[in-house]
Amino acid sequence: MKTDIDRLMQEENIDVLWVTGSMMNNPDMVYFTGIHNASTINLFKLRDKPPIIFHDNFERDEVAKSGLKTQSYIDKFPFDKYLKEARGNVLKAYSTWFKAFFIETCITSSRVAIFGKKDISYTYAIIKALKRELPQVEFIGYFKDSLLKQARMTKSQAEVEQIRQMGNVTTQIVAKVANLLSNQKVKDNKLVNKGGHPITVKEIKKLIRLWLVERGADNPEGTIFAIGHDAGVPHNAGDPNGFLELGKPIVFDIFPCEAGGGYFYDFTRTWCLGYATDEVQKLHAQVLKVHHKIISELRPNRPFRDFQKRASELFTKMGHVTIEKQFNVTEGYIHCIGHGLGLNVHENPFSGISAGERDILTPGIVFTIEPGLYYPSKNIGVRIEDTIYLNPQGKFEILADYPYDLVIPVKN
Amino acid sequence: MKTDIDRLMQEENIDVLWVTGSMMNNPDMVYFTGIHNASTINLFKLRDKPPIIFHDNFERDEVAKSGLKTQSYIDKFPFDKYLKEARGNVLKAYSTWFKAFFIETCITSSRVAIFGKKDISYTYAIIKALKRELPQVEFIGYFKDSLLKQARMTKSQAEVEQIRQMGNVTTQIVAKVANLLSNQKVKDNKLVNKGGHPITVKEIKKLIRLWLVERGADNPEGTIFAIGHDAGVPHNAGDPNGFLELGKPIVFDIFPCEAGGGYFYDFTRTWCLGYATDEVQKLHAQVLKVHHKIISELRPNRPFRDFQKRASELFTKMGHVTIEKQFNVTEGYIHCIGHGLGLNVHENPFSGISAGERDILTPGIVFTIEPGLYYPSKNIGVRIEDTIYLNPQGKFEILADYPYDLVIPVKN
Numbered sequence: 013m014k015t016d017i018d019r020l021m022q023e024e025n026i027d028v029l030w031v032t033g034s035m036m037n038n039p040d041m042v043y044f045t046g047i048h049n050a051s052t053i054n055l056f057k058l059r060d061k062p063p064i065i066f067h068d069n070f071e072r073d074e075v076a077k078s079g080l081k082t083q084s085y086i087d088k089f090p091f092d093k094y095l096k097e098a099r100g101n102v103l104k105a106y107s108t109w110f111k112a113f114f115i116e117t118c119i120t121s122s123r124v125a126i127f128g129k130k131d132i133s134y135t136y137a138i139i140k141a142l143k144r145e146l147p148q149v150e151f152i153g154y155f156k157d158s159l160l161k162q163a164r165m166t167k168s169q170a171e172v173e174q175i176r177q178m179g180n181v182t183t184q185i186v187a188k189v190a191n192l193l194s195n196q197k198v199k200d201n202k203l204v205n206k207g208g209h210p211i212t213v214k215e216i217k218k219l220i221r222l223w224l225v226e227r228g229a230d231n232p233e234g235t236i237f238a239i240g241h242d243a244g245v246p247h248n249a250g251d252p253n254g255f256l257e258l259g260k261p262i263v264f265d266i267f268p269c270e271a272g273g274g275y276f277y278d279f280t281r282t283w284c285l286g287y288a289t290d291e292v293q294k295l296h297a298q299v300l301k302v303h304h305k306i307i308s309e310l311r312p313n314r315p316f317r318d319f320q321k322r323a324s325e326l327f328t329k330m331g332h333v334t335i336e337k338q339f340n341v342t343e344g345y346i347h348c349i350g351h352g353l354g355l356n357v358h359e360n361p362f363s364g365i366s367a368g369e370r371d372i373l374t375p376g377i378v379f380t381i382e383p384g385l386y387y388p389s390k391n392i393g394v395r396i397e398d399t400i401y402l403n404p405q406g407k408f409e410i411l412a413d414y415p416y417d418l419v420i421p422v423k424n
Numbered sequence: 425m426k427t428d429i430d431r432l433m434q435e436e437n438i439d440v441l442w443v444t445g446s447m448m449n450n451p452d453m454v455y456f457t458g459i460h461n462a463s464t465i466n467l468f469k470l471r472d473k474p475p476i477i478f479h480d481n482f483e484r485d486e487v488a489k490s491g492l493k494t495q496s497y498i499d500k501f502p503f504d505k506y507l508k509e510a511r512g513n514v515l516k517a518y519s520t521w522f523k524a525f526f527i528e529t530c531i532t533s534s535r536v537a538i539f540g541k542k543d544i545s546y547t548y549a550i551i552k553a554l555k556r557e558l559p560q561v562e563f564i565g566y567f568k569d570s571l572l573k574q575a576r577m578t579k580s581q582a583e584v585e586q587i588r589q590m591g592n593v594t595t596q597i598v599a600k601v602a603n604l605l606s607n608q609k610v611k612d613n614k615l616v617n618k619g620g621h622p623i624t625v626k627e628i629k630k631l632i633r634l635w636l637v638e639r640g641a642d643n644p645e646g647t648i649f650a651i652g653h654d655a656g657v658p659h660n661a662g663d664p665n666g667f668l669e670l671g672k673p674i675v676f677d678i679f680p681c682e683a684g685g686g687y688f689y690d691f692t693r694t695w696c697l698g699y700a701t702d703e704v705q706k707l708h709a710q711v712l713k714v715h716h717k718i719i720s721e722l723r724p725n726r727p728f729r730d731f732q733k734r735a736s737e738l739f740t741k742m743g744h745v746t747i748e749k750q751f752n753v754t755e756g757y758i759h760c761i762g763h764g765l766g767l768n769v770h771e772n773p774f775s776g777i778s779a780g781e782r783d784i785l786t787p788g789i790v791f792t793i794e795p796g797l798y799y800p801s802k803n804i805g806v807r808i809e810d811t812i813y814l815n816p817q818g819k820f821e822i823l824a825d826y827p828y829d830l831v832i833p834v835k836n
Contacts, residue, residue: 127544128545132542133565245485247486249461
C-alpha cells in the first residue's frame with residue numbers, strides 16, 4: 013500500500029522516486045495522480061516527503077486535478093534560457109535544465125529509482141545525459157519486484173472497491189454476451205445475424221468495447237475470444253474473421269480497466285454454443301474441479317507458487333502433462349495458476365517459474381486463479397478464471413461471481 | 425519511410441534496431457508489426473536484413489499475424505535452463521538467456537539502438553544487466569529525431585490513407601457533436617437534456633468515445649472539450665462536470681487513432697453555442713485569418729519553424745504577445761504552429777523552440793497547422809487546427825475538410 017512506500021525506500025536505500033510520462037495509461041504514475049489528461053510530467057517523491065509534480069505550464073490545470081503539490085517548470089526553470097546557454101543543443105539544454113532542477117530539489121547525490129511507462133529510447137538518452145551532468149546520482153531500475161510494485165501489491169479498501177466495480181462491469185458484459193449468443197439464429201452450425209450472415213468474432217469484440225465504454229471502462233490490452241484451435245493457445249486473442257460455430261470451445265477472457273488506464277479486472281469462462289462434445293465436457297469438468305479445489309486450499313501468507321505446484325499435481329493425477337514437469341510443453345497444463353492484478357493486469361504476486369520470495373499471498377492482495385487445459389492439436393482449450401481478494405482478516409473473496417456453465421443454449 | 429531505415433542505419437552507424445514491448449499502443453513496434461494482441465515481444469532488425477520477432481510460445485499465433493519472420497524463444501533458448509544455471513536469480517538468468525540469444529543473432533559487438541514504449545524501470549535494469557554480459561555492445565537511445573522517428577516522418581501512400589480514414593471518422597464525429605448540441609433545449613443559458621438537467625462535458629466525451637469505438641477508433645490520449653477559462657489553457661481537457669453555457673468559447677480538439685494504437689488524426693474547432701461576443705468573434709476571425717494565411721504560404725522543403733515565426737509575426741501585428749518574443753508568456757499566441765503526426769499524435773517535424781535541422785516540410789509528411797489565441801484571464805481560448813499532407817508532388821492537402829463556423833445555432 014502507499015503507506016509502505018517510505019519504509020520500502022528506507023529498506024532499499026532509495027532517496028528519490030522519479031516517475032515520468034503521462035497521467036494516463038501509466039500505472040506507476042496513475043498510482044499517485046489518478047487518471048488525468050497531462051501527457052508529459054515528472055513526479056518526484058523524496059523519502060519521507062509528499063510527492064510533487066513538475067510540469068509544463070500548459071498542463072497546469074490537469075496536474076492540479078491530482079490534488080498533489082505541483083510546480084510549473086516555467087517559474088524557476090525557463091527552458092529557453094538553458095537552450096540559449098547550450099547554443100541550441102537541445103539535449104544539452106534539457107540535461108542542464110534537469111540538473112538545475114535536481115539541485116533545486118536536493119537530488120544531487122542520491123539513489124534515484126526510475127518509474128513510468130514511456131518511450132525507452134528517449135528515457136535512456138535522458139538518463140545517460142543526466143549521468144554525465146550529475147555523476148553522484150545513481151539511477152536505479154528494477155527488473156522485478158520494483159519498490160512501487162511491492163507497494164502496489166497490497167490494496168487499500170478504496171482500490172479494492174474500484175476493482176470490484178470493474179468486476180461488476182465485467183460480469184454484466186459477460187452476461188450480455190451470453191444473452192446475445194443465445195438469441196441469434198443458427199444456420200449451417202453457425203450463429204447468423206438477421207440477414208443470415210455468419211456473425212464474426214470481430215463483431216462480438218466491437219460490441220464488448222461499446223458496452224465497456226458505456227460503463228466508463230476500456231480494454232487497452234484487448235479481449236480474448238478464441239474458438240477451437242485458437243482457444244488452445246493461451247494468448248491467442250481469436251481470429252477476428254472467425255465464425256461462431258456450435259460445439260467448439262470458446263475461451264472468453266476479458267480484462268478491462270477503468271478508462272484511461274485505471275484498475276483492471278480479469279475473468280475467463282469457457283463456453284460451447286448449443287452443445288459440448290464428451291471430450292470438452294470432461295476437460296471442462298477437470299478444470300472446474302481444480303479451480304474449486306485450489307480456491308478452497310488457499311491460505312494467507314503462503315507462497316503463491318505453492319498453488320501452481322499443487323495445480324500441476326492435480327492435473328498430473330488426471331493424466332495431463334504440465335509445464336512444471338516439462339517447461340517447453342505446448343499441450344496439457346501449460347500456464348501458471350494466476351497472477352496479481354491492479355493498475356497492471358499482471359503484477360505481483362506471481363506464481364510461475366520466475367516467482368520469488370515476495371510472491372506471497374499477503375493479506376490485501378488481489379489476484380487471479382485461472383487453471384486451464386490446452387490441446388490445440390485437438391482444437392480444444394479450456395480456462396476458468398476468477399479474480400480474488402485476500403482481505404486483511406485473511407478471507408479469500410471472489411470479487412464478482414458468475415456461473416461456470418459450459419454450454420450456452422442456442423435457438424433451434 | 426520504411427525504405428529509408430537501412431540507409432539511416434548506415435548513416436548513423438547503427439547495426440541493430442531492438443524494438444521491445446507490446447504489439448499494441450507502442451508506435452515503434454506497430455510501425456513494423458501492425459496492431460495485434462501480443463503483450464511482450466522483442467523485434468530485432470539487423471542492417472540490410474528483414475526484421476525478426478522473438479516471442480514467448482503463448483504469443484505464437486498473434487505474432488504470426490504480423491506477417492514478419494518469427495522465432496519462439498522456447499525452441500532455442502528455454503528459460504528454465506538459464507534459471508537453473510543462475511540458481512534461481514531471475515535477472516541473471518534473463519541476461520544470460522538474452523546473451524545467448526544475442527550471440528545466436530550475431531549481436532555481440534554492435535551499436536544497438538533501442539525502441540519501444542515500455543516500463544522504463546524494467547528496461548533500464550535489463551540494459552544495465554546486458555551491458556555487464558555483453559560489454560562490447562553499445563546501447564543507443566535517442567533524445568529526439570530517433571532513427572525510427574526520422575523514417576516514420578515521411579509516410580507511404582498506405583499510411584496516408586489510414587490517416588485520411590481517421591480524418592473521415594473525426595469529422596463525422598465532430599458533425600455529430602455539432603448536431604447534438606444544436607438539438608438540445610436551453611434553460612438558464614445552458615444546454616439541458618430531456619429531463620431538464622444541464623448536460624455536462626463528461627456526457628459529451630462519453631458519446632464521442634462511443635462514436636469512435638463504433639468506427640474502430642479510440643482516443644487513448646483523451647479529447648479536449650474545454651469551455652471558457654479552460655479553453656484559454658492549451659492542454660486543459662475540460663472540466664468533466666462543466667456545463668455547456670451559451671456564448672462561451674469551446675475549444676474542441678479531437679485526436680483519435682485506430683483502435684489499439686494505430687494512426688492518429690488531429691483536429692480542432694472553436695465553437696460558441698447560440699452566439700459569440702464581439703471579442704470572441706474578433707479573436708476567432710484573427711486565428712482563422714492566420715490559419716488560412718499560413719496554409720497558403722507553406723512551401724516544400726522549408727523549415728517548419730519558419731512558419732511558427734511567420735505566425736508569430738502575424739499575431740504580433742494584430743497586437744498579441746507571442747511565445748516567440750517572450751517564452752514564459754501565458755496569454756496571447758503561446759503555442760507552436762503545428763507538429764507532425766502519425767503513429768504518435770506528436771512526432772517530427774516539430775515547429776517549436778526545440779525544432780532542429782530535421783524538422784523540414786519534406787514531401788511525404790503529415791502535420792498539423794493549429795494557430796490559436798489564449799486569454800484565460802478573459803475566459804477565452806480560440807484554436808483552429810487541420811491535418812495536412814504534403815504529397816510527393818509538393819502539394820499541401822487538408823486530409824479532412826470541415827467548416828470553420830464559430831457559432832453553433834441552438835434551439836430557442
